[in-house]
Amino acid sequence: MVNTLLLPELREMLAESNTAELAEFCSALNAGRTAEFMEGLEDGDLWTVLQYAEPDRRAEIFGYFDEQRQVELLQTQNPKEVAELVDKIPSDDRVDLIQELTPDRVQAILPLLPVADRRDIQRLRSYEQGTAGALMTSEVAMLSESLTVAAALGELGKQSNELETIYYLYVVDDDSLLRGIVSTRQLVSSLSHPERTLGEMMETDVVVAEVDEDQESVAEKVERFNLLAIPVVDSGRQLLGIITHDDVIDVVREELTEDVHRIAAVEPLEEDYLRIGLLTLSWKRGIWLIILFFAALLTAFALEHYHTELSAYIWLVSFIPLIISAGGNSGSQSATLVITALTSGQLEVSDWRTVIRREIVVSLVLGSFLSVIGYGVAIFLAPTPFAALVIPSTLMAVIIVGCFFGALLPLIFQQLGLDPAMMSNPFVAGIVDIMGIVIYINIARAML
Amino acid sequence: MVNTLLLPELREMLAESNTAELAEFCSALNAGRTAEFMEGLEDGDLWTVLQYAEPDRRAEIFGYFDEQRQVELLQTQNPKEVAELVDKIPSDDRVDLIQELTPDRVQAILPLLPVADRRDIQRLRSYEQGTAGALMTSEVAMLSESLTVAAALGELGKQSNELETIYYLYVVDDDSLLRGIVSTRQLVSSLSHPERTLGEMMETDVVVAEVDEDQESVAEKVERFNLLAIPVVDSGRQLLGIITHDDVIDVVREELTEDVHRIAAVEPLEEDYLRIGLLTLSWKRGIWLIILFFAALLTAFALEHYHTELSAYIWLVSFIPLIISAGGNSGSQSATLVITALTSGQLEVSDWRTVIRREIVVSLVLGSFLSVIGYGVAIFLAPTPFAALVIPSTLMAVIIVGCFFGALLPLIFQQLGLDPAMMSNPFVAGIVDIMGIVIYINIARAML
Numbered sequence: 001m002v003n004t005l006l007l008p009e010l011r012e013m014l015a016e017s018n019t020a021e022l023a024e025f026c027s028a029l030n031a032g033r034t035a036e037f038m039e040g041l042e043d044g045d046l047w048t049v050l051q052y053a054e055p056d057r058r059a060e061i062f063g064y065f066d067e068q069r070q071v072e073l074l075q076t077q078n079p080k081e082v083a084e085l086v087d088k089i090p091s092d093d094r095v096d097l098i099q100e101l102t103p104d105r106v107q108a109i110l111p112l113l114p115v116a117d118r119r120d121i122q123r124l125r126s127y128e129q130g131t132a133g134a135l136m137t138s139e140v141a142m143l144s145e146s147l148t149v150a151a152a153l154g155e156l157g158k159q160s161n162e163l164e165t166i167y168y169l170y171v172v173d174d175d176s177l178l179r180g181i182v183s184t185r186q187l188v189s190s191l192s193h194p195e196r197t198l199g200e201m202m203e204t205d206v207v208v209a210e211v212d213e214d215q216e217s218v219a220e221k222v223e224r225f226n227l228l229a230i231p232v233v234d235s236g237r238q239l240l241g242i243i244t245h246d247d248v249i250d251v252v253r254e255e256l257t258e259d260v261h262r263i264a265a266v267e268p269l270e271e272d273y274l275r276i277g278l279l280t281l282s283w284k285r286g287i288w289l290i291i292l293f294f295a296a297l298l299t300a301f302a303l304e305h306y307h308t309e310l311s312a313y314i315w316l317v318s319f320i321p322l323i324i325s326a327g328g329n330s331g332s333q334s335a336t337l338v339i340t341a342l343t344s345g346q347l348e349v350s351d352w353r354t355v356i357r358r359e360i361v362v363s364l365v366l367g368s369f370l371s372v373i374g375y376g377v378a379i380f381l382a383p384t385p386f387a388a389l390v391i392p393s394t395l396m397a398v399i400i401v402g403c404f405f406g407a408l409l410p411l412i413f414q415q416l417g418l419d420p421a422m423m424s425n426p427f428v429a430g431i432v433d434i435m436g437i438v439i440y441i442n443i444a445r446a447m448l
Numbered sequence: 449m450v451n452t453l454l455l456p457e458l459r460e461m462l463a464e465s466n467t468a469e470l471a472e473f474c475s476a477l478n479a480g481r482t483a484e485f486m487e488g489l490e491d492g493d494l495w496t497v498l499q500y501a502e503p504d505r506r507a508e509i510f511g512y513f514d515e516q517r518q519v520e521l522l523q524t525q526n527p528k529e530v531a532e533l534v535d536k537i538p539s540d541d542r543v544d545l546i547q548e549l550t551p552d553r554v555q556a557i558l559p560l561l562p563v564a565d566r567r568d569i570q571r572l573r574s575y576e577q578g579t580a581g582a583l584m585t586s587e588v589a590m591l592s593e594s595l596t597v598a599a600a601l602g603e604l605g606k607q608s609n610e611l612e613t614i615y616y617l618y619v620v621d622d623d624s625l626l627r628g629i630v631s632t633r634q635l636v637s638s639l640s641h642p643e644r645t646l647g648e649m650m651e652t653d654v655v656v657a658e659v660d661e662d663q664e665s666v667a668e669k670v671e672r673f674n675l676l677a678i679p680v681v682d683s684g685r686q687l688l689g690i691i692t693h694d695d696v697i698d699v700v701r702e703e704l705t706e707d708v709h710r711i712a713a714v715e716p717l718e719e720d721y722l723r724i725g726l727l728t729l730s731w732k733r734g735i736w737l738i739i740l741f742f743a744a745l746l747t748a749f750a751l752e753h754y755h756t757e758l759s760a761y762i763w764l765v766s767f768i769p770l771i772i773s774a775g776g777n778s779g780s781q782s783a784t785l786v787i788t789a790l791t792s793g794q795l796e797v798s799d800w801r802t803v804i805r806r807e808i809v810v811s812l813v814l815g816s817f818l819s820v821i822g823y824g825v826a827i828f829l830a831p832t833p834f835a836a837l838v839i840p841s842t843l844m845a846v847i848i849v850g851c852f853f854g855a856l857l858p859l860i861f862q863q864l865g866l867d868p869a870m871m872s873n874p875f876v877a878g879i880v881d882i883m884g885i886v887i888y889i890n891i892a893r894a895m896l
Contacts, residue, residue: 030653032673064672153639160637167615167632167676184615184632189608191601205478223701224512225480226694228615228676245693246674249700253671256704257788263708264784265777273789274799278806282813285781292777293818296770297825303766304829311762318751320765321772321881322744328773329713329740329877333733336712340705341721351722358726365730370741377745381752429777433769 003036010038014045019052026053026061035064047077050085056161059088068275071100074109083112090164091117092137092247095124132209132218135251136232136241137164142172145179145199149190152198156184165244167228171202178231178239180204208233211240218243219251220345259343262421263336265292265429295430299324299437306441315381316444319374319391320437326370327398327436331428334359334406339421342414349415355407363403367396390444397443398436405431451484458486462493467500474501474509483512495525498533504609507536516723519548522557531560538612539565540585540695543572580657580666583699584680584689585612590620593627593647597638600646604632613692615676619650626679626687628652656681659688666691667699668793707791710869711784713740713877743878747772747885754889763829764892767822767839768885774818775846775884779876782807782854787869790862797863803855811851815844838892845891846884853879 006025013021026034026049038046038061050058062070062085074082074097086094086109098106098121110118120138127133141163143152152169160166169187171180180202190196207225209218209232222230222245229242258268267284269276303310303320310317338355341347347355371392382388406428410420454473461469474482474497486494486509498506510518510533522530522545534542534557546554546569558566568586575581589611591600600617608614617635619628628650638644655673657666657680670678670693677690706716715732717724751758751768758765786803789795795803819840830836854876858868 028653030651030655030673032655033653063674153636157637157639160633166636184636185608188601188614188632189605191605203478205476205481207478207480223694223697225478226511228693245676245697246671249671249693249697252697252700253704253792256701256708257792260704260708260711260784260788264711264780266781266785269785272794273785274795274802274806278809278813281806282810285778285810286814286817289774289777289781289814289818290821293770293774293821296773299769300766300825300829303769304763307762307765310765311759314755314759315752317755317758317765317768318748320768321747321751321885322741324769324772325744325776325877325881326737326741329737330733332712333714333737336708337714337717337721340708344701344705346720347722354722358722358729361726362730362733365726366734366737369734370737373738373741377748381748429773433773437769 002039003033004040006037007040010041010049011045014048022049022052025049026057031057031060032064035061039065039069043073043076047073047081051081055084055088059085059090063089063093067097067100068272070097074098075101075105079108080112083109087113087117090137091120091124091139091241092135092164092243095121095134099125127211130215131211132213132215132232132243133211133240135215135218135243135247136211137244138241139163140231140239140242141166141169142176142239143169143198145171145173145197145202147198148194149187149196149198149201150194152182153187153191156187165229165242168231168242169198170231170239170242171198172239176238178206178208178233178237181206181231206231208237209243210235215251216255219248219255222248223252256343259339259421262419263332263339265289292429296433298430298434302434302437302441306437309441309445313387313444313448315383316390316440318381319378319394320440322374323391323394323398323440324433324436326395327402327432328429329402330363330366330399331402331406331432334403335410335428338407338410342410342420349411352408352411355411356404359403359407360400363400366403367399370399371395387448390440390447393447394436394440394443397439398432401435401439402428402432405435450487451481452488454485455488458489458497459493462496470497470500473497474505479505479508480512483509487513487517491521491524495521495529499529503532503536507533507538511537511541515545515548516720518545522546523549523553527556528560531557535561535565538585539568539572539587539689540583540612540691543569543582547573575659578663579659580661580663580680580691581659581688583663583666583691583695584657584659585692586689587611588679588687588690589614589617590624590687591617591646593619593621593645593650595646596642597635597644597646597649598642600630601635601639604635613677613690616679616690617646618679618687618690619646620687624686626654626656626681626685629654629679654679656685657691658683663699664703667696667703670696671700704791707787707869710867711780711787713737740877744881746878746882750882750885750889754885757889757893761835761892761896763831764838764888766829767826767842768888770822771839771842771846771888772881772884774843775850775880776877777850778811778814778847779850779854779880782851783858783876786855786858790858790868797859800856800859803859804852807851807855808848811848814851815847818847819843835896838888838895841895842884842888842891845887846880849883849887850876850880853883 038049053061139162141156141159156166167184169182173179182198182202186201207221209230211232211234229244231239232241233239261268265288267287374395375388375392378388378391379385409427413420486497501509587610589607604614615632617630621627630646630650634649655669657678659680659682677692679687680689681687709716713736822843823836823840826836826839827833857875861868
């Protein structure tokens with residue numbers, strides 16, 4: 001998000017090296033807004049302005065630039081200043097950024113960081129993309145259970161600059177094993193009993209994420225329990241870090257967008273639509289287009305098989321696209337509804353009987369409607385009103401088939417442990433198309 | 449989420465009216481987990497168990513039941529107990545629940561509530577669904593700027609039971625006009641200066657939501673600025689309430705699911721897939737199926753128009769579904785990619801030139817691939833290798849057309865202020881189908 005309103009003033013301040021005004025600019029507004037006003041500058045100017053901000057503030061403003069810009073700056077600007085900044089970026093974000101730099105650049109910057117940060121970065125880099133480990137930040141308030149309310153608040157005050165969130169305190173023993181959790185809310189409302197210890201107050205039944213847990217399942221827990229942050233532990237329950245609510249919103253958006261892409265038969269993009277390489281994009285679309293194409297080829301062979309019938313009743317040809325699209329559209333509606341209900345947790349595979357029952361009722365209603373309209377048109381194009389009956393009969397049958405397979409296939413894939421969004425659309429389309437043709441010609445054969 | 453593990457024990461405790469154990473059950477685990485263990489009970493038993501929890505805890509556990517169950521309980525259980533519970537539910541959730549009750553029930557419960565709550569409910573009910581007002585809670589920490597850090601913490605401690613979040617303090621003047629914001633983090637890290645006032649510390653450049661602002665735009669702000677909560681103000685900047693991060697996750701999920709449904713040509717459902725009435729469901733699907741059906745009817749008329757050509761070259765008929773589906777699939781890929789990029793803010797309408805340029809390149813790549821495969825098959829079904837060239841030529845053309853319109857139409861709808869997800873799919877399908885037929889026959893005519 002770029003706001004060009006202050007660009008002339010900023011350029012002037014830079015030209016005059018007006019330290020006072022630049023420092024004022026960096027601190028007066030909230031960090032997000034400051035970032036918007038700066039983002040229109042060239043990399044070099046932007047970087048110069050940033051240096052006028054206090055180090056913590058600098059990292060905060062930097063965090064609002066878009067990711068591509070962040071990488072560009074870290075890649076090209078003065079290594080010493082870059083290292084100074086990297087030191088202040090929350091540990092989860094900083095690892096993601098470092099992954100994007102060239103190996104040379106990483107080699108140039110890592111040695112300039114304090115040894116503790118360097119280790120932290122190495123450790124976080126080792127977690128696989130898409131797991132809790134890759135999302136977490138290691139900056140977490142770990143406190144001992146013997147601490148009193150007053151001491152804990154004091155400790156929190158001291159650490160707060162280095163923590164991404166201070167709203168939960170994690171109570172650990174000497175081996176960093178997670179014992180319980182105390183919210184800052186509890187702490188604040190216990191101010192009248194400053195001598196109470198964290199051990200007395202802590203909730204011991206803590207919802208945790210395993211370090212190798214899939215990010216989708218982590219997001220689901222955070223949503224279900226309305227958490228501001230979730231602790232990440234290893235299999236021995238050692239506390240490794242936390243995942244905060246803002247990362248969870250990103251996961252929800254990412255996972256749902258992946259579903260949408262899969263439903264439209266695109267392999268999920270890992271980059272922005274405008275930034276992804278055109279060959280990668282072609283591949284991610286082409287792979288599914290080719291699969292769908294082979295499914296459609298089956299319809300070509302089926303039709304080839306029925307040339308005699310079609311030559312004899314050429315008016316039947318006019319309705320081929322109509323019949324295929326009616327089946328395909330109703331099938332993709334059913335598939336999409338079932339997929340979204342599955343991913344949002346509204347539906348379980350065990351509900352399959354209800355789903356099928358409901359889909360059959362709906363398909364009868366939809367089929368009746370479209371059949372009536374279809375018959376109204378067919379009367380004009382078919383040789384006799386009786387022959388025209390082929391159209392509504394076929395429509396009814398393909399819509400029932402479309403809804404049935406559209407709803408059933410995602411459930412089967414879910415049951416098999418496959419992503420229902422990934423597999424169902426091409427299969428539904430393929431199956432319904434070919435069945436549509438076969439149903440159509442056979443009904444025509446029987447009736448004409 | 450139902451967990452049946454403890455159901456036998458719970459039933460036994462109920463049969464024995466074992467007060468001690470039931471109270472223990474209600475307080476030992478975290479509230480979300482307690483809710484899971486209870487949810488398998490019948491309404492009456494569930495309600496009885498709930499009464500053993502402390503009032504605040506009771507509301508917390510209740511908050512984890514699924515919404516349908518919550519409404520059922522509020523609708524059927526003892527009005528006095530219901531009112532006691534409603535009093536403790538966060539103000540935004542409680543309004544949503546009350547909207548679902550029968551008018552009789554609302555009449556029975558409202559008079560049992562304290563007058564302040566009653567007014568609050570009336571006020572929140574008046575905001576339109578889908579706006580910031582309908583999402584917000586009115587329980588917010590409003591403090592005066594003359595308060596010191598120490599006094600503010602004390603005040604927060606006292607109010608914390610009634611607040612949904614204590615992590616931002618809103619500084620207001622005597623008319624509740626929003627003057628600034630102080631985070632609890634700032635408060636905690638200023639503990640060493642307990643005499644500082646909120647006025648000295650507050651951030652005055654606050655990101656706010658207008659009360660009638662669309663929920664999608666509110667969610668976007670919260671995401672962009674990584675907020676835990678956003679204040680809601682009226683046009684005079686009077687602070688009316690706040691929207692918390694958990695409601696924002698719900699909005700993101702809801703809006704994206706709506707997009708998915710619209711892309712699959714289903715009017716967004718307002719209820720769970722398994723709960724929505726079958727007639728409503730049929731309507732929400734039927735309306736788009738009928739629109740798509742009329743679009744497909746155009747293809748029937750177009751084909752009717754070309755009967756002479758088709759009778760002469762009956763082998764062309766075999767490829768009709770293939771050609772239509774290649775155009776339709778590549779178009780729906782483009783449309784979906786553009787729609788998701790628009791809604792996630794990766795893309796603006798002003799980028800249209802880049803989009804079209806990229807789509808044309810991608811369509812050339814995809815078209816070349818499918819044309820080669822298509823020609824390989826067509827050779828066997830067409831009378832001569834030259835005649836078979838009609839198929840790859842047509843495929844190339846329809847894929848370019850599909851990608852072009854698929855990408856362009858959502859951009860046009862966005863520019864017109866319409867929801868790109870709602871309008872583009874049916875239009876893309878309709879336009880691409882009919883153009884596919886016309887292109888096909890005309891290429892065939894020219895070449896054969």
